[in-house]
Amino acid sequence: MSKPPAAPPRRPERAATAHDVARRAGVSQSAVSRAFTPGASVSAATRARVEEAAAALGYRPNLIARSLITRRSSIVGVAVAYLDNPFYAALLDALSVALEATGHRVLLFTARPGANTDPILEEVLRYRVDALVLASVGLSSRFARECRQAGVPVVLVNRRSEDDGAACITGDNAGGAALIARFLAAGGHRRPAFLAGLEDASTSREREAGFATELAALGFGPPLRAVGHYDFGRAEAATRVLLSAAAPPDALFCANDHMGFAALGVARREFGGLPVSVVGFDDAGPAGWAALGLTTYSQPLRPMVDRVVTALMRQMLAPDEAPLRETVPGALLLRGSAREPHDGVSLQDGERVWRG
Amino acid sequence: MSKPPAAPPRRPERAATAHDVARRAGVSQSAVSRAFTPGASVSAATRARVEEAAAALGYRPNLIARSLITRRSSIVGVAVAYLDNPFYAALLDALSVALEATGHRVLLFTARPGANTDPILEEVLRYRVDALVLASVGLSSRFARECRQAGVPVVLVNRRSEDDGAACITGDNAGGAALIARFLAAGGHRRPAFLAGLEDASTSREREAGFATELAALGFGPPLRAVGHYDFGRAEAATRVLLSAAAPPDALFCANDHMGFAALGVARREFGGLPVSVVGFDDAGPAGWAALGLTTYSQPLRPMVDRVVTALMRQMLAPDEAPLRETVPGALLLRGSAREPHDGVSLQDGERVWRG
Structure with a gap:
């Protein structure tokens, strides 16, 4: 040759x-x-x-040369912490498509869960991005201030910041978790447990609070609890501990689907079938696969991504307005991994859902 | 407030x-x-x-302003066709980390499977990217020529181009498929079938040819065949057709894991247990989840991404050298979705593998 x-x-x-x-x-x-x-x-x-x-x-x-004149790079920085979690891969995909429709492209930054992301975000700003989307990545108030000074809009997805200068688009963490509590109670469960994600993540904290508060209102004591840190292997280990207890739980609400997949595997493979009801949160793609079938409260991607784009545009065009802070409602999708109540099941867009 | x-x-x-x-x-x-x-x-x-x-x-x-002087943007364009396939999400994650170590960032382009990607790639060049990585995205010879003219190195991952001016890093499609044929024969299967991906994708063609050639050498007739187009829903439908036949297959080699997950669901939920052995190709993350357990031939991410970075650097630093075209070997990982031969099973890095 x-x-x-x-x-x-x-x-x-x-x-x-x-x-x-x-x-x-x-x-x-x-x-x-x-x-x-x-x-x-x-x-x-x-x-x-x-x-x-x-x-x-x-x-x-030359878009790069043009950006020096227009002071717009047509680039939006997107930081994602968990690409091994299929929910975030799908979110990134949907974001990329939606931003493309507004003439923007995604500059990707992968952050490690729990790590300090300020150095990465500092670098993002050097690329003169038009805006920044943080998917499950924390925002320090120091960095939020820097972005405001630089005039770069920031939108958090699936994470809430204390700093109210940043826009936040989240699923209905409290409402979804409360609905799951009512669902498990109506299904006759007696010993519900919660599998927490990262202890300092707003998602995990809000879901746990919503779950525990509703259980208390229904007359239950505080739920059993273990921590999976939003990590597959640690969620498997935490499930093993819970199910090996002298009085194991009969239902397990996992703070996200990714941990739910881990819990399902441990329950089915190591504890003979499915001795415990498992419920997740997200509706990540595999939750709907017939081979897995995870009952879960959804965070609907399309509406969430639409709101992210709206929040970005609003900050770009009307920087004096307060940033958008919105909760996008989901639905409790029944896929077979949890025992169901006799009543309250209906069909919505071809999916079996429980409305309570 | x-x-x-x-x-x-x-x-x-x-x-x-x-x-x-x-x-x-x-x-x-x-x-x-x-x-x-x-x-x-x-x-x-x-x-x-x-x-x-x-x-x-x-x-x-200002990295953007600097790029006009250095003629380097420190940005690598990455085009991905299938972010709903967890293999590509993990590949993107690994690529982002590896490129970051070389001082580059990923500008993401999502392409739709089968669509003409030339318009998107045209746009990539306007961002003056230093290089382009195409993950399972085809490269027209017209666009390959344009990139050569513009001096932008192109590396294809998991796709081979006819044009030998582009670097290609692929898994061992032919070798892995031949090993799967020997594995199924040694496991006593009599009626193996192939579930094809996109008919014009080099990955699907090479895997099918390797499988059929080895089966013929072992004395089998041409395998049964259906087409899933690398699409989850179409792979489910194709599996249904195969398993409903008067003489259904007793083994199904799916051209990638994503279709394998679809096939597993149909076999387990609709055909009572697992009447057919299912084998995939990729070792996408969920293949290793206990709740799924898909036997598969791996495309090892780390070595593949290392080779991609090497190929990019070589083209940037020594543009006169022929572009790297390399095959990265994998292993047949046993996860329980296929009946196994009595002999040839060994342990490698804590995983059960079959070497034939």
Whole structure:
């Protein structure tokens, strides 16, 4: 086999400029610029002439150079802590599609759970991102202040910050957890337990509080408790401890689906079938797989991502308004991993749900 | 509750410059630049002085502006087709971490399976990315040529291109599939079937050819066949058709794990237990979950991502060398979803494997 031809130099000798394209198309340079700006006003005929000339000359608008003029990079930084959790992979996918529709691209930052993310976020700002989305990543008040000073909108998803200068879009942690408590009680469970995520995460704290408060209102004592730290292996270990107890729980509410999958495996493989009802929170993709079938309270991706985009746009266009802080309601989806009450089951979009 | 204070203007009145930092730190402007360039030579004392002055002034180097001078953006474009497939989510995570270690960040592009990706890739080039990684996304020869002209290295992962100007890092599609054929034969299976992915994807074609060729060498006729298009729902439907046949298969090799999870669900929930052995390809995270347990041939992420980074660096630093085209070997991991031969099972890194 012959060696492929030597690669050309890293950049072409002289790249075509907007000026070259304008001359060839017989239009103004500003028309060329508008033709390549999403949403800018330009006639179809002009756009076609510009695109034809650009193709002939191999012209490609330099978004990076443009960002120095417009002070917009068309880039949104997205920090995600858990890509091994399928809920966040799906969230990232949906975010990428939604932001693309607004003319933005995602610059990805992976953070390690529990680690201090300030150094990473500092770096994000050096890329002059137009905005920042933090998915299950904490926001220090110091960094929140820096972002405000730099004029970079920040939206938290599935995490609430104490600092009310940042927008937060969350699922219905308290309401969903209370519904799960009523569901387990109505299903005849006597010894419910809670499998906590990271102790300092607002998601885990709010879900636990909603669950325990509702159980108390129903006359139960404080639920049994173990901590899985939102980690698969540690959730397996915590489930083993709970199910090996002298008086094991008969129901286990896991603070997210990812830990629910771990609990299901331990219950089914190590404790003979499913001696305990398992309920998750998220409706991550695999929860709906027939081979798994995890009953769970959903955090609906589409509406959540829509609200994230709305929150970003609002901060960009109306920085004087208070940032959006919204709770998106979900539904309790019945997939077979928990014993069900006789009443209250209905169908919604082809899924069996429990409304209490 | 009182309204939060009005947000400041989008950009501060006058941002601190490298010049301001140099003056305050009492060093040259070039020392400031070196202090913020990963890998650049600068003494620890100078770096500390610069960082202190930068912090005091709120200075943040503008990577975007720098990229116009260095002609490097420190950004690598990554296009992924299937984020709902956990294998690609994990690949993206590992890539992001590995590229970060080389001073790069990931600009994410999500492509739809089977769609023409040229328009998206065109846009990637406008961001002046330093390089492009395509994960299970096809590369047209037209676009490959454009990237060569623009001097942008391209590496394909888990997809092979006809064009030998692009680097390709793949798992051992042919070897792994042949091993699965020997494994199923040794386990006493008589009617093996293949569940194909996208018909035009090199992964599906190479796995099918390796499987069928080895089965023929073992004296089997052509395997039964159905097409799942790498789509969960279509893989479920294809499995239903295969298992409902008058003479159903007794083993099903799925072209990837994601379809394997679909097949497992249909077999277990709709055909009473596991009447058929199911084997996947990838070792996506959930394959190892106790609640699923999918026997599969692995594509080891760490070595694959290491090779991707090596391939990128080689093209950046030695563009005259032929691009890397490498196959990374995996292992057949036994997780219980397929009947096993009596012989040939051993332990490797705590996992049961079959070496044939």
